[in-house]
Amino acid sequence: MMVDGKKITYFILLIISALLVGILYVAPQFFIGRALKAQDRPHLVAPYNLHSDEMINYLPRGREVYDGHFFVSDLFSDRKLFSPTTALPPLIMSLPIFVAGGNINFAYQIAQFSFSALIFLAFYFLGKVVLRSRPWSFFLAFAATLTPLARDLPRGFFSLDSFLNKIVKNFVPIVQTQFDHLALYRMDDPLITFLIFIPTLIALFVFWQNPKKSTAVLFGALVGLLVYTYLHYWMYLALVLFLLTVYAFFNRRKDSARFYYLAISCAVFLLFALPYILNILNISNLNFVADWRDRNNAEEIGRQIYLSSTIPHYIFYAILALAVYWVFWKQKKQDTAVLWWSFIGVMPLLLNMQIMVGFNVAPDHWFFAFSPLALLLILSIAIELVKKIDKKWIVAALLILISLVVAKKIVNAFTFINPMPEVLEAHTIDRPIIDSWDWINQDLPDEPRIGSTSFLTSAHLAVYTSARPYLPTFFNTYLTNEEGEERVLQMQKLFGASPEFLGILFRAKGRSEMTCEEIRILYKNPLLKCSPLTLHNLTDYFYPFYYYYFREKDYSTINSVYPHLEMPEERVRGLLNRYEDMPSLNWRDLPLDYVYSGPLEKELAGSELENNPELKMVYEKGGVEIYEIIRQ
Template sequence: MGLFSFFVVQMTEKQKRYLILGSLALAVALIYSSYHFYLFLWYSQRGEQYWSVLPMTPGYASTIWARLRELADGYLRIADVSLFEYRNGLTTLHPLLNPFLYYPLYLIGGLRGVMPLADAFFAAITFALLYKIAHLLTGRFFLAAPFASIFVMVRDLPFMLLPRSMNAVKDLVKVFLPVSFPGDSRNRLNFLTMESVKPGFVIFGPFLIFVFLLLKSERRKYAVLAGVFYGLLFYTYTYYWIYGTIVLGIIFLSSLLRRKYRTARYSTISLAIGGGISLYYWMTYFAAQRLPWIETYLNRTGWIESGGHQFRTSQWFFYIVVVVLLVILYRYCKARARMFIFDFLAVLLIAGVVGLNIQVFTGTNVQPVHWYLRIIFIPLALSFLMCAQCVFERVEKKGLGRPLTVIVWILALSVLGGSASDAYAFAKIRFHTFEQPTGVMPSVLWMNEHLPRDAVVLTPIPYSSELFLYYTPAKIFLPKAAGTMAGEDEMIERLFILYSLYGIPASTLDAELRNDTLAQTFIQRQFPATHMALFDYLYFQQFYSQALDASINIVPGADAPPGLKVDQIVSSYGAYPFDISDLGKKYKVDYLYLGPLEKEISTADFDEMPDLEKVYDVDGVRLYKIQKTEAVPPRT
C-alpha cells in the first residue's frame, strides 16, 4: 500500500485521472461480467458449467449465441439472406463484424467464455465513450466520470429524473442506494442488456463524438470520421442508422438556413461516405425484398405501426421536456459563447422527436418504443448533464463546489455498489430459474459431440429447439417466427407433422396455443423457463396491435393469442392427414428427440415404430435416428 501511495504521489494530475478512469472502467467491466462468474461458480458445483453463458436478458440471447455457434461450427454467413435451414433469419450484421468483435473473444475464452468477456469488454468501452462525450461537453473530469459511471449502470436515468408518481420517486431513490431490492433490480445493469448482444453504442458513441467535433471545429477530418461511423451504423441496429441519417440531414438543412455553408458541405461529405459504406447493407436489403414471405417475416418480427401519417400527440410530456431543455441550453450556451454545444444537443433532441414521429413521413413506424429505449435516452441524458453543469457552476461560485463534487462521487460509487449487488441477485434468479429436468442437458451435450452439423432434430417443444440451437450444431425442424423466412403455411405444416408424429391430441395443441405465459416466464417468474408459449414461438408479434402508440403504451392483450386463429389451427390439425411413411419426403429429418418435456404431451411409443434406431438412452432421455428418409436439398 505504501509503494502504491508513493507512485500515486509521483503521478501528474493527468496520470491520476487516467488511473481513476481505468479503475472505474475495470469496476464497470467486472460488475457486468460478475453475473456470469457467479453462474459459472454455482453451476460448476453441480457439474453444469454450460449454463454460465445465460445472458441477463433472455430475449436477446439468440442473436449473439447463433453467431457464436456459426463461428464454432465453421459456417459464417456470407450475406444477410444466407439461411442455414432454420438456424436464423434476416440480419443486418455485416459478416466482418463477427470476427472483429466476437472472434477474438472466442479465441480467448472459447464458446462459453464469450458472454462474460463480451459483457466486460463492451461495458468498459461504453463507459469510456460516455465519459469522452461528457467530458467534451462539460470539460470537467469530476463531473464527466461520475456521470459515465452512473449512466452506464442506469440506462433509464433520464426518464427516472422526471418522476410522475410516488412509485417513480421511490424507484429513483432506489437506484442510488448501494443495496439490491428484489423485484426492482432491473432498473440497474440495463445499459448493456441489449448492447452486449448488438453492440451498437460501440459505433454510435464515436459517431456522436465526431459529429460534436465537426460542429465545434468545422474540420474535414471530423466529417470523414463521422461519415465512416455513420456508415457502420447500418450494420448495428435499424434505429441507429435512421437516427444518424436524421441527425446529418438536420445539420445540413439548418446549416444552409444559417448560411454556414462549410458545415453544410461537410455534412454532405459525411452522408456520402456513410452511403458508400452502407452499400452492402442495401444490396442485402433489396435481395431480401425478393425473398418469398418477406412481408410475413416483417409483420411477425417488426410490430409495425400503420396508423397513417399522424403526429404522435400522446407524447406531449416529452415534447415539453425537449422545449424546456432547448431554452435552458440556449441561454446557458449563449451566455458562455459555446453555441456549438447547443447546436449539437439541439440536433440530437430534435432528431429524437423526428424519429419518434417518422410515420408522419413514411406512414409507418417500427416499434417506436425503441426510439426511447435505444436512442432518445442518450440526448436526454447529455442535456440533463449540461443542466447539472449549470447548477454546479452556480454552486461553485458560492464556494460549495467541493462538497457537491464529493456528494456526486458518493452517489456514483453507491450506484456501482448497488449494481454489483444486483449482478448477484440476477445470477441467483437465473440459477434457480434455469434448472432442467434430469437428463436433458447431458443429452444435449452428447448431441453436441456426436451429431453432424447438418442434422435436423425433431421435437415439439419450443424450449428444446432453443437448447439445440444454442448448444449443438444441429438444426431444428420447427422454425421460430423471429428467426425464419418460412411462410405461415409451411410453419403450421411442420407443427402438424411434429404433433401427429408424437401423438399429441388436438386438445393439448389448443391448450399450448392459448398458453400466454411468456411474460410471466421471464419477468414475474411464475412459470419455469421451460414453459414457453407456442403461439408466440410461431407468430411472435404478427397479431400485435398496429394502432398508433400501441408499442409505446403496450396495449393490454396485445400479446394474447387471438381465439379465432387458435380455433382455425386446431380445426385444421384435426383434419390433417399424416402417415409416418411420408416422413422426410418433403422436409429433411434426421433425429427424433424424446425427453421429459416431450413425454409430458406425447402419447406415441417410438420403440414400436419402424425405421427408428435408438442411438441414445440415458436418464429417461432418448434420441432416435430416422433410418429411411428421402434426401431433401437444403434451403438456398
C-alpha cells in the same frame, strides 16, 4: 521528458474503474453459478425465461458466425439471402464465443465483462470531449453503465414514481430487489449497439467543435456502420446529420467549410448505407418476406397520431430546448446550441414518423438513441450552472454520487451470495439436457438437422450446439407462416399428438395469465413440473415463431406493447383442420437426420419413438433420447 504523474494516476484510475464495472456486471452470475454448483445443478447465465430475446434472436446469430457462416442468413432453411437484419452484432458477439471455444455460458460472461468495461471507457471519453472535465466524465461513465440513465432517462421524469425508481434509488445503496443483470446487459441493444453508437457521438462532437475533413469522414463512416448495427440508432443520427447539413447550408456564407465537410459526411454515410438499402429493396418484393416482416416488426401502419403517451415526451424535450437556449444560445455559444437542438428536434419527428411515411417502427425504441444524449446534455447544463461554486465542492459531490452508485451495485452483487430459490430455479435446467447438447457437439457430424416438437428445444439447440433445428424461430428464418406451421404439424403428427391435445396447446393463454395449478388442471396432469421452461412450453407454445404477428395495433401509446400471445380462434381451427387432414408421414419424408425427445417433448406428446423402425436410438440419458433416421 517529464512524465505527468497526474495523468498517469487518472489513467490507472480509469482502467481500474472500467474493470470494476465489468466485474459488477458478471458478479451476480458468478455467485449464482457457485450456489448452483454447490447443489450439483447446471448453470445457465442467459436462461430463456429471462433472456428470450437473446435466446431466440441474437445469440443464435453469434453462434452462426462462430460456426463459420458470415453473413448470417436463414438458420432454419436453405434460403440464403442477405439478411435484412444487422450484420455487425453477430460478428461482434462471435468474438467472445471464439475466445470461449464455443462455450456459450463463458462467452456471455466474457461479453458482459468486456463490453460493459469498453462502454464505460467510451462514455468517459465522450465526457472528456463534451464536458471537458475528468471528474464529470467519470460521473457520466459510472451513471451511464451502472444506472438506467443512459437507457431510460426521459421516462425518469414523467412521474414521481419513475423519478424515484429510475433515478433516485440508483444512488441509494440499499437493495430491496435482486437484479442478476445491470442496466446495459441486453444484446444486441445496448450492450453491443453502444460499442458503435458512443464512438459515433464522440466523432460528431469532435467534428462539430473543430470541423475537419478527417473527422467528417470518420463521423459519416460510423453512422454508416450503425446501419449494420441497429435501426433506431442509425435513423436517429442520420436525421441529425440531415438537420445539421440543412443548418450549415443556410449558414454557408459565414462557415462554408462546415457545410462542405458535412456534405462529405453525408456522402460517406450514403456510401456505407447503399449496400444495405439495395438489399432491402431487393428482398422487399419477395412474397415470403412479408410474413417475416410482420412477425418481427412492432410496426404501426397508418398515419394516426399518438396522443397522451407522447405528451410527457414533448414536455421533456421542450424543457431541454429552453434550457439550451438560456444556457448556451444566450451565452453566445450558438453552434453548441444548434447541435443540441438538432438532437432534441429529431425526437418529435421520429415519434410521428408515421404521419410522413405511413408507418412507424417500434416507436417505443426511439428514445433509446436519445437517452445517452439527454444524460450528457443535463450534465452539460449542470456544469454551466455550478461554475461559480468552488470546484472542490463539486468534485466532492461527484465522488459521493459515484461512491453511492458503485456501493449500490456492490451490495446488489453480494445479495447473490445466498440467492433466493426462485433465482436459482430460473438459472438452471435439467442436467441431462445440457449433457445432450455436449454429446451433439462432440459426437454428431457438423450441423446435423434435428427435429422435435418444442420451439424451446429449437431455440436452445441453435444457441448451444451447431445443429440445424427443424422448428424455426421468428427472427432467424424466412419461412412463411404456413411453412413454419406445416413443420409444427409434421412434428406433432410424427410424435403422435392428438387433435384434442393440440387444441388445448394452441388455445392456452399466455404464461402471465395462468397459475401453475390452472395449467395442471388444463392439461389434466396433477404432477406437472411447473418449471419456467414448462410454463413457456405449454402456454406460450407458438410465441417463439409468431412473436409480433398477432400483436394488436395501438395508436394511443408509444409505450412498449408486448407481443400478443393468444392465437385467434379462426387460426387455431384452421391449424387443427390441417392437422386432421394431413396424410400419414414417415420420418424419411422430411429433410432431417436426427430426432430429439427430451422433457419438453414429453410434455407435448407422449408417443414412444423407440419402436419406430425408421429410427435408431443413438443416445439416451436421464430422459433425453436422440434417434438417427435410418435411410435405407
